[in-house]
Amino acid sequence: MAVIENLKPRSYVIQGVVAAVFIIYLIRLFYLQVIDDTYKQIADDRGIRKEQVDPDRGQIFDRNGKLIVYNEPSYRLMVVPGQVKKIDTVRFCEIFGVDKAYFIKKMDEAKRFSRVRESVFLSQISAEDFGRMEEYLYEFEGFYTAITPVRKYSYPAAGHLLGYIAEVDSADIRKSDGYYRNADMIGKTGVEKSYEKLLRGTKGFHNIVIDRFGRPVAPLNNGSEDIQPVAGKNLILTIDIELQHYAEQLLAGKRGALVAIEPSTGEILALVSSPSYDPNMLSGTNRNKNFASLALNKENPLNNRALSGYYPPGSTFKPVMAALGLQRGSLTPTTGYSCPGGYVMSGHTVDCHNHPYASNVELGIGHSCNAYFCYSFRYFIEDHNTPAEGMQDFKDQLAKWGIGTKTGVDLPNERNGNVPGPADYDKIYGKNRWKASNAVTLGIGQDRLIVTPLQSANSMATIANGGWFISPHVLKYADGEDSLMQALQTKHFTGIADSIFKYIRHGMAGAVNFGTAKVAQVDSFQVCGKTGTAENPHGRSHSWFSCFAPEENPKIAIAIIVENGGWGATYAAPIASLVAEKYINGFIAERRKPLEERMMNASLIEHPLPPLQPKNQGDKPQQIQETAMLPKQE
Amino acid sequence: MREKKSIMENVDQVGLGLYIALLLIGLLNVFAVSFSDEVRFFDFSLPHGKQFMWMGISLVVGFSILTFESSFFTKFAFILYGITIAILVVTFLVAVEINGARSWLQVGSFQFQPAEFGKTTTALMMAKFMSMISGQPRTFRNKIIAYLIFGVPMGIIVLQSDVGSALVYASLVLVVYREGFPVNEVLIVVAIGLCFVFALIFGMDPVAITLTIGLLVYTISSSFKLVRKEKIKGTVFLALFTVGGLLFLLGNEVFGLNIIVSVVATFVCMIAALISVRKIKYFTMGIPVVIYMVLMSFTIFGVEYITHDLLEDYQVQRIETLLGMSDDADAEYNVTQSKMTIGSGGVFGKGYLQGTLTQSEQVPEQSTDFIFCTIGEEWGFVGTCMFLMIYLLFILRIIFIAERQRSAFSRVYAYCVASFFFLQILINVGMTIGLIPVIGIPLPFISYGGSSVLAFSILVFIMLRLDADRLFILR
Numbered sequence A: 001m002a003v004i005e006n007l008k009p010r011s012y013v014i015q016g017v018v019a020a021v022f023i024i025y026l027i028r029l030f031y032l033q034v035i036d037d038t039y040k041q042i043a044d045d046r047g048i049r050k051e052q053v054d055p056d057r058g059q060i061f062d063r064n065g066k067l068i069v070y071n072e073p074s075y076r077l078m079v080v081p082g083q084v085k086k087i088d089t090v091r092f093c094e095i096f097g098v099d100k101a102y103f104i105k106k107m108d109e110a111k112r113f114s115r116v117r118e119s120v121f122l123s124q125i126s127a128e129d130f131g132r133m134e135e136y137l138y139e140f141e142g143f144y145t146a147i148t149p150v151r152k153y154s155y156p157a158a159g160h161l162l163g164y165i166a167e168v169d170s171a172d173i174r175k176s177d178g179y180y181r182n183a184d185m186i187g188k189t190g191v192e193k194s195y196e197k198l199l200r201g202t203k204g205f206h207n208i209v210i211d212r213f214g215r216p217v218a219p220l221n222n223g224s225e226d227i228q229p230v231a232g233k234n235l236i237l238t239i240d241i242e243l244q245h246y247a248e249q250l251l252a253g254k255r256g257a258l259v260a261i262e263p264s265t266g267e268i269l270a271l272v273s274s275p276s277y278d279p280n281m282l283s284g285t286n287r288n289k290n291f292a293s294l295a296l297n298k299e300n301p302l303n304n305r306a307l308s309g310y311y312p313p314g315s316t317f318k319p320v321m322a323a324l325g326l327q328r329g330s331l332t333p334t335t336g337y338s339c340p341g342g343y344v345m346s347g348h349t350v351d352c353h354n355h356p357y358a359s360n361v362e363l364g365i366g367h368s369c370n371a372y373f374c375y376s377f378r379y380f381i382e383d384h385n386t387p388a389e390g391m392q393d394f395k396d397q398l399a400k401w402g403i404g405t406k407t408g409v410d411l412p413n414e415r416n417g418n419v420p421g422p423a424d425y426d427k428i429y430g431k432n433r434w435k436a437s438n439a440v441t442l443g444i445g446q447d448r449l450i451v452t453p454l455q456s457a458n459s460m461a462t463i464a465n466g467g468w469f470i471s472p473h474v475l476k477y478a479d480g481e482d483s484l485m486q487a488l489q490t491k492h493f494t495g496i497a498d499s500i501f502k503y504i505r506h507g508m509a510g511a512v513n514f515g516t517a518k519v520a521q522v523d524s525f526q527v528c529g530k531t532g533t534a535e536n537p538h539g540r541s542h543s544w545f546s547c548f549a550p551e552e553n554p555k556i557a558i559a560i561i562v563e564n565g566g567w568g569a570t571y572a573a574p575i576a577s578l579v580a581e582k583y584i585n586g587f588i589a590e591r592r593k594p595l596e597e598r599m600m601n602a603s604l605i606e607h608p609l610p611p612l613q614p615k616n617q618g619d620k621p622q623q624i625q626e627t628a629m630l631p632k633q634e
Numbered sequence B: 001m002r003e004k005k006s007i008m009e010n011v012d013q014v015g016l017g018l019y020i021a022l023l024l025i026g027l028l029n030v031f032a033v034s035f036s037d038e039v040r041f042f043d044f045s046l047p048h049g050k051q052f053m054w055m056g057i058s059l060v061v062g063f064s065i066l067t068f069e070s071s072f073f074t075k076f077a078f079i080l081y082g083i084t085i086a087i088l089v090v091t092f093l094v095a096v097e098i099n100g101a102r103s104w105l106q107v108g109s110f111q112f113q114p115a116e117f118g119k120t121t122t123a124l125m126m127a128k129f130m131s132m133i134s135g136q137p138r139t140f141r142n143k144i145i146a147y148l149i150f151g152v153p154m155g156i157i158v159l160q161s162d163v164g165s166a167l168v169y170a171s172l173v174l175v176v177y178r179e180g181f182p183v184n185e186v187l188i189v190v191a192i193g194l195c196f197v198f199a200l201i202f203g204m205d206p207v208a209i210t211l212t213i214g215l216l217v218y219t220i221s222s223s224f225k226l227v228r229k230e231k232i233k234g235t236v237f238l239a240l241f242t243v244g245g246l247l248f249l250l251g252n253e254v255f256g257l258n259i260i261v262s263v264v265a266t267f268v269c270m271i272a273a274l275i276s277v278r279k280i281k282y283f284t285m286g287i288p289v290v291i292y293m294v295l296m297s298f299t300i301f302g303v304e305y306i307t308h309d310l311l312e313d314y315q316v317q318r319i320e321t322l323l324g325m326s327d328d329a330d331a332e333y334n335v336t337q338s339k340m341t342i343g344s345g346g347v348f349g350k351g352y353l354q355g356t357l358t359q360s361e362q363v364p365e366q367s368t369d370f371i372f373c374t375i376g377e378e379w380g381f382v383g384t385c386m387f388l389m390i391y392l393l394f395i396l397r398i399i400f401i402a403e404r405q406r407s408a409f410s411r412v413y414a415y416c417v418a419s420f421f422f423l424q425i426l427i428n429v430g431m432t433i434g435l436i437p438v439i440g441i442p443l444p445f446i447s448y449g450g451s452s453v454l455a456f457s458i459l460v461f462i463m464l465r466l467d468a469d470r471l472f473i474l475r
C-alpha cells in the first residue's frame, strides 16, 4: 500500500452531509405537518378541486340583426369508473343503445384515464334522447350527463369570413401568457380569430369541496372565493348575411372571390371566397374529418381568396390609372389618344380591340382602350425627372390606395399584393437602363401588378367616395368597445382631388352603358363598372369586374374575380350586377331572372365540393354509430 | 451448495432487511394510490399489481446475483460500461418521447430508462478504475478519467433532457472525494456543477463572469509559485493564461471580437498554456485551464442550448415557480398540491388507505414522482420521520459496508450506491416538500415503476454480493 493520508475522516464528512440533509428535511416536514396549519381547515376527509368554468362564447349577428353564429348545447354521457357499482350491463346497453363491445372498450379507456375523474362515455346525443336518458340515470351510479356548447351557424354561408374555432395548440398556449390550457377552444381564422379576445369572455374558477372519491360535495366557503365566468361579447358584423349567402350561391361551382363594401363607411357587406363550405362542417365532432376533406380538396376551399388571392387587376385598374394621371396633370380630361389597334412600340404591340376613337378620358375608360392607358402610364412616368423617380411615385401613390400594401382589414391573413418599384426594373434591365416604355403594361393592370379582390373592391370604394376610403372592416358594433370601433373609422386619403372623380365615374358608367360591360346594366339605377381580364399563364383567363352603384350616392362597391371565367363580361360582370341589384333593390328584376339562373348553374370546377345544405347532412352516418337509440316510451 | 450457503450467511443481514422493508413500504404506498373500494390486491393490470410482480422479479434477479462469482463484476465492468454508453447514445437517438424527455427505450411493451440501469454499470466501472489506480499517485490523467467515467454518461443523459437522472450521476463526486482526490479540485468540480445549475436558473452572465474571475485569480496567484521555480515556462504559462482569460471575459464586449472568434482565440491560448507546462511537475496547473475551457464552452453554447432546447417549457416554469419568479397558478399547482397533501397528514396521519387527497388524485404523478405525498398524508409526521430514518439508516449502512471492505473495488462500488441513493432522496423528497425545484425522478423502491425497482435492486444486490466476499478476497 502506498503511503496515503488517512481517508477515514472523509467518510465521516460524507456521513455528516447525508445526515444533515435528512435533518433539514425532517425540520421542514415538522413545519409542514405539525406547525403550519394552512391546509388543516379543510375537513379531514375532504379535498378541494379547482374547476375551470368556461364562459359562453359571444354570439355573432349580421348588420340587420340576424343571428348568424350561436352556441348549441351538445349532450354527452360521462362516467367516473371508480363510482360504477355492479350494474346490469345488458339492461344498460339496451337503454343507452350501445353494444357490449362498445361498453367494455369505453369503460377500459375511462379506467385507464382515471378511476376518479370523469371520461366521455357517449357523445353527440340528441336533445331528445338526452332527455330520456336522464330518467334512467339514477339506476346507474357513476354515470353523469354533461353539456358542452358547440358553435352553430344559421346560414351555410360566410365560412371564410367567420372562421372557425378549434382546440388550442401548444403555440397558442405559450403565446397566451397563461390564459389558455389544454382543451380550451380558440378562434383559428376569420372573425373568430380577429375578435377572439372579445368573443371568448373571461374564464371562471370554482373551488369545489370533494369527498374521498372525488365526488363534488359543495362549493368551498359557499362559493365566496369562486371567480364567476364572464360571457364573451356579442358582435354585430357589417355583413348582410342574406347578401353574403346570395353571392355565394351565384359563385357556387366556380373558383373566385367577391368583396362588397359600403363605400361611405368601409363596411364589408359580403366577402366571398369560392369554393366555399358550410361553416357547420368545422364545428362539433365531425370537425376533424371534414377539415381533412376540405384541406385535401384540390380546389383549396379553405383558402380565403378574397384576402389572399393574387391576381393581376387587368383593365379594372384603368380607372385608378386615370385618376393618377389626372391628378398629376400628365393626363387631362380632354386628352385623346388614337388607337391603331393597340399601343405600338419598337418591337411589339400591346393589342387593343376594335372601338371608336377615345377622344377624352371618359371614353378611354368607357371603351377600355389599352393604348390610351399605356400612354397615360408612360406620360405619368415621363412627367418625372427620371423613370426611377416616376416609378417610385407610381408605387407610392398606389400605396395610398391600399394597393401593394395592406388595406388594414380586421381579418387575419390579408396579403399585400404587389406593385413593382424601380428596383425591380433595375434588376431586369440594369440600373437606370430602362424607361417608361419598358413598363407600359402596368397602365393596363398587367406586368407585375398584383392585387387581391379586397384591394380591388377598396379601390372602387375610393373612387365612389371621391378619393378617400375607410379601411374595410367587418365589425359594426361590440358593446363597450368604442375606441376599437372608432379606430375602424379612420379615413385614408389618396391625395386625389374630388373633382377628378366625376370623369372617372362617367367613364365607368359609359363602360356599362355602351362599352364592354353592357350585361351589368340594371334598369332602376346606374351601375359604374369596369370589366377586366387577367391573363393566366396556366389556362383560360380570369374574369374580373369592379363596380359601384348607384352613380350618385353609391351604396355598394364590388370587386369580383371568377377564375378561368374568360372575359370580364362573361361571368364577373353579371354576378356583380346581380349582387348590387339584390342589395339596392332587394329583388332581381324579371328581365334578369334568366341571367341569375344561368350564373347560379354555371360550373367551372373539376372537383366540386358536396353541395351546401342548410341542415348538416354530413353528420348523419357518424351519428348512427355513436348516438343512442332509445326504446320509445309509450 | 455449501459455498452458496456460506454466501447467504455472509450477506449483510441489516442491509438486506432494510432493503426489504423499503420494498414493502413501496408496495403499500403504490397500493394506497390506486386503492378504491373495488380494487383487489392481486390485480396485475393495476399499478400495485404490476409493482408487486416487479418486486418478485427483482427479488429473483437479486438472489440469483448472489450466486454469481464476485469476480464476474470486476471482469465485465469495462464491457458493461461500454454497452451502457452505447445504449445511452442509441436511446438519445431513437427514444420514445415521454414528458418531453427522450430517455425511454421501448422493447416490446416494456419501457425502461437506460439511465436507471446505467447507474449500476457506471458504479462498476468507477470501482474498477479506482481500484486499478489505488495506491498509484493521483496523476492528472487518472483524475480526469475518473471524472469522465461518470461525466460522459451524465452528459448524454443531459442531452436526453433527463436532468434529474444526470444530477444523480453527479453524486459520484462524493466517491472521488472519499477516494482522496484533493478537496479543492473536488470543490471546483462541484462549484462548476452548481454554477451550471444556477446558470440554468438565473441566466448565465453573472455566474460565468464571477466564476471566470475566480478561476483567473486562483490560477494566476498560484502560478507565481511556478514562476519562481521555472522562470521561462512559468512566465509563458502565466502570460498565455492571462491573455486567454481576458480574451474570454472582454473579447466580445471590449475588443469587439465576434463571440466565436474570441472563444476560439481563448481556446488557442489555453491549449498553448497547457502545452507550456506539459513536462514540468506543475502539471496540475493545467486543471483549472481545462475546467476553464469546458466551462467556457458550456456557458457560451451549453447553457443557452439547454435552456432553450433541452428544458421543456414546463420544467423552466417549475424552476421559476420555486424561485418565486412566476405567480402563475398552473405552474405552482404541483408543489402546492404536494405540500397541501403532506401538510394535511398532521402528526399522526389519516391512516393507511384513508388519504383522501391521495384517493382523489389531487397530486399529479402521485404514484411515481410524488409518492412521498402519500406517506405524508396517510402516516403523518410520525410516518415521514420513520420513513426518512429507515432510508437514512439504509444509506449509513451502505457507507458502513463500504468502509469495512478490504478491496478498493468493493468499497468504491458501495460508495457509488450510497451516493446514488442519497441524491435520489435529496431530489425527490426535496421537491415534494418544496425545498428544491421540481425535477422528475423516482423515490427508489417506493415510486411506481418496474424498471426503476429492478434497476435499484440490482444495484443493491451486487453490493451485497461483493460485501459477502469481504473476508476472502482482497481485490
Ligand SMILES: [Zn+2]
Pocket: A339, A341, A342, A352, A353, A355, A368, A369, A370, A371, A372
Ligand atoms: Zn384601343
